[in-house]
Amino acid sequence: MAEKKEKIMIGIDLGGTGIKIGLVDSAYGILAQTSIPTQAERPYEQVIADMGRAAAGLLKDHGYETEDCLGVGVGSPGTVDSENGVVLYSNNIRWDHVPLAAELQKYLPLPVYVNNDANCAALGETVKGAAKGCKNAVFLTLGTGVGGGVVINGAIFEGGHPGGVELGHIRIAAEGRRCTCGRMDCLEAYASATALIQDAKKMAKEHKDSMLWELCGQDLERMDAKMPFDAAQAGDPYGQILVDAYILYLADGITDLANIFRPDIIVLGGGICAQGDKLTEPLNRYLKENCFGAAVSYVPQVVTAQNGNDAGIIGAASLVGTA
Amino acid sequence: MAEKKEKIMIGIDLGGTGIKIGLVDSAYGILAQTSIPTQAERPYEQVIADMGRAAAGLLKDHGYETEDCLGVGVGSPGTVDSENGVVLYSNNIRWDHVPLAAELQKYLPLPVYVNNDANCAALGETVKGAAKGCKNAVFLTLGTGVGGGVVINGAIFEGGHPGGVELGHIRIAAEGRRCTCGRMDCLEAYASATALIQDAKKMAKEHKDSMLWELCGQDLERMDAKMPFDAAQAGDPYGQILVDAYILYLADGITDLANIFRPDIIVLGGGICAQGDKLTEPLNRYLKENCFGAAVSYVPQVVTAQNGNDAGIIGAASLVGTA
Numbered sequence: 001m002a003e004k005k006e007k008i009m010i011g012i013d014l015g016g017t018g019i020k021i022g023l024v025d026s027a028y029g030i031l032a033q034t035s036i037p038t039q040a041e042r043p044y045e046q047v048i049a050d051m052g053r054a055a056a057g058l059l060k061d062h063g064y065e066t067e068d069c070l071g072v073g074v075g076s077p078g079t080v081d082s083e084n085g086v087v088l089y090s091n092n093i094r095w096d097h098v099p100l101a102a103e104l105q106k107y108l109p110l111p112v113y114v115n116n117d118a119n120c121a122a123l124g125e126t127v128k129g130a131a132k133g134c135k136n137a138v139f140l141t142l143g144t145g146v147g148g149g150v151v152i153n154g155a156i157f158e159g160g161h162p163g164g165v166e167l168g169h170i171r172i173a174a175e176g177r178r179c180t181c182g183r184m185d186c187l188e189a190y191a192s193a194t195a196l197i198q199d200a201k202k203m204a205k206e207h208k209d210s211m212l213w214e215l216c217g218q219d220l221e222r223m224d225a226k227m228p229f230d231a232a233q234a235g236d237p238y239g240q241i242l243v244d245a246y247i248l249y250l251a252d253g254i255t256d257l258a259n260i261f262r263p264d265i266i267v268l269g270g271g272i273c274a275q276g277d278k279l280t281e282p283l284n285r286y287l288k289e290n291c292f293g294a295a296v297s298y299v300p301q302v303v304t305a306q307n308g309n310d311a312g313i314i315g316a317a318s319l320v321g322t323a
Numbered sequence: 324m325a326e327k328k329e330k331i332m333i334g335i336d337l338g339g340t341g342i343k344i345g346l347v348d349s350a351y352g353i354l355a356q357t358s359i360p361t362q363a364e365r366p367y368e369q370v371i372a373d374m375g376r377a378a379a380g381l382l383k384d385h386g387y388e389t390e391d392c393l394g395v396g397v398g399s400p401g402t403v404d405s406e407n408g409v410v411l412y413s414n415n416i417r418w419d420h421v422p423l424a425a426e427l428q429k430y431l432p433l434p435v436y437v438n439n440d441a442n443c444a445a446l447g448e449t450v451k452g453a454a455k456g457c458k459n460a461v462f463l464t465l466g467t468g469v470g471g472g473v474v475i476n477g478a479i480f481e482g483g484h485p486g487g488v489e490l491g492h493i494r495i496a497a498e499g500r501r502c503t504c505g506r507m508d509c510l511e512a513y514a515s516a517t518a519l520i521q522d523a524k525k526m527a528k529e530h531k532d533s534m535l536w537e538l539c540g541q542d543l544e545r546m547d548a549k550m551p552f553d554a555a556q557a558g559d560p561y562g563q564i565l566v567d568a569y570i571l572y573l574a575d576g577i578t579d580l581a582n583i584f585r586p587d588i589i590v591l592g593g594g595i596c597a598q599g600d601k602l603t604e605p606l607n608r609y610l611k612e613n614c615f616g617a618a619v620s621y622v623p624q625v626v627t628a629q630n631g632n633d634a635g636i637i638g639a640a641s642l643v644g645t646a
Contacts, residue, residue: 088620135483162620163616166583169582171578171579175497181615260487260583261488263482263484263487264483292492293402293412293504
């Protein structure tokens with residue numbers, strides 16, 4: 001008699017450079033994974049064919065049949081019509097109205113769920129990660145840009161129309177910084193890793209006596225988002241100014257989101273989160289002081305994401321697990 | 324044989340000064356209404372007893388029995404636990420954890436739904452008003468403060484915990500204005516009628532040659548939120564500066580909300596909305612230029628509310644009609 005297998009899920013993280021594919025169990029443990037290059041310049045049919053074949057191959061290689069799977073979740077960059085599984089547009093992979101779910105089902109005859117990658121990461125942290133067990137969470141990712149996702153009642157909140165929940169694109173200051181979206185002074189223009197690096201370069205250039213100038217090896221092009229934190233930690237006043245300002249910008253964005261969504265928890269993702277308490281401790285202090293009605297109402301805790309490199313696969317699979 | 328009556332709804336608008344009570348038909352037409360003073364300094368049991376008796380009396384006076392009613396909706400100021408019908412706290416009427424639904428049911432043995440008054444106004448505009456037929460709407464009311472409500476999929480969006488959806492309390496500028504909530508530079512500190520009046524007083528005081536100084540009868544205490552618009556309309560440059568700045572603040576808040584909720588429509592309420600196109604035309608222009616992904620995604624229209632003085636009753640009744 002054949003051993004009765006628990007149903008598994010397939011999580012696919014579609015990126016600009018590579019596609020990560022994982023087999024995930026019901027506790028969101030990754031059983032097996034593989035990755036293939038995206039080569040996004042090709043017709044989308046070829047990209048999706050490779051994706052589907054690689055996933056089918058991964059299943060087979062690990063002794064699973066299609067019937068052993070509950071479904072496939074795909075996290076995609078850009079704006080997604082999740083109801084129809086269509087990637088409406090993505091600058092990252094240059095897709096325009098690509099019927100990802102329908103196309104992928106040619107290779108994987110399973111339910112396919114597609115959502116924006118940051119939305120998936122948000123949901124993923126609520127099924128396994130920093131927000132596990134939380135029904136309501138705001139997830140903010142601090143990277144090249146500032147993205148995010150919102151989980152309400154255990155499901156991804158998508159707003160009324162595709163293009164909503166652009167958490168990095170709320171106005172947060174008034175220094176006249178042009179955001180990548182074209183508007184002035186969005187959170188992204190202050191709280192992305194890119195913004196912090198820009199600020200650090202400027203500071204190092206103007207203050208050659210700063211430790212920043214040493215940390216980047218006197219080459220501004222080598223500046224990264226960790227260096228201001230390292231300089232501040234080592235007592236460099238210029239590093240401290242950068243870190244304090246960065247945290248204040250971020251704190252204001254987080255406070256806005258707490259006042260709007262009042263979630264159980266606020267989860268920060270992206271490389272800057274390696275700073276841990278150095279980041280979350282002052283953010284939580286600011287939120288406790290500035291959140292609307294903080295004296296009488298629930299103030300969410302700010303924490304760092306836990307799914308790390310697995311966030312893409314777990315997040316995509318969580319679309320299946322919570323469907 | 325008795326005439327078969329259509330079921331009606333009771334809408335109750337609980338205010339700091341008065342309580343408005345209306346009988347509403349299924350098309351949200353007001354069949355009859357009455358009002359009583361709140362006298363909020365009394366024990367809440369007395370306030371609610373008066374409310375219940377007045378509503379029961381209104382029913383009786385117009386030939387209705389309790390059984391002719393679908394239910395009762397109450398719009399309350401402050402923070403409401405809508406699931407349990409409890410007013411958690413309201414500065415306005417100084418209530419703290421008042422079990423409004425349970426108490427009111429002593430006088431009206433009907434389903435009682437309670438929500439925040441701005442949330443009710445938002446929902447009311449989607450059942451009869453400027454957003455009629457829209458499933459998703461953001462409602463922003465510009466009065467003493469800036470309040471609002473969000474309707475998603477035809478229901479009030481309340482966030483994860485009571486105290487969310489505080490749309491007036493997102494940071495919008497950086498002039499160092501202290502908001503009533505204690506935080507610096509909230510939308511409310513720039514886009515409320517109160518803020519506009521403050522700005523107009525300052526302008527009139529500094530520029531006695533301004534028409535503003537004449538319009539208020541050379542008495543700053545008589546300044547209102549209409550005067551800057553009137554001055555601008557008449558060609559006064561100081562009035563124009565005020566109006567332009569006010570609209571820009573408001574436009575930034577609206578753009579933030581569009582980027583987060585991407586609703587079908589954005590409805591503005593409060594006295595300032597009497598300005599109509601003078602307000603909405605530049606706001607829509609700004610939104611079209613600054614909304615995230617405006618070139619490729621849905622940009623909501625900004626309109627003014629239509630329910631006017633009936634907004635409280637219709638909004639409260641819409642809690643029943645959409646339940």
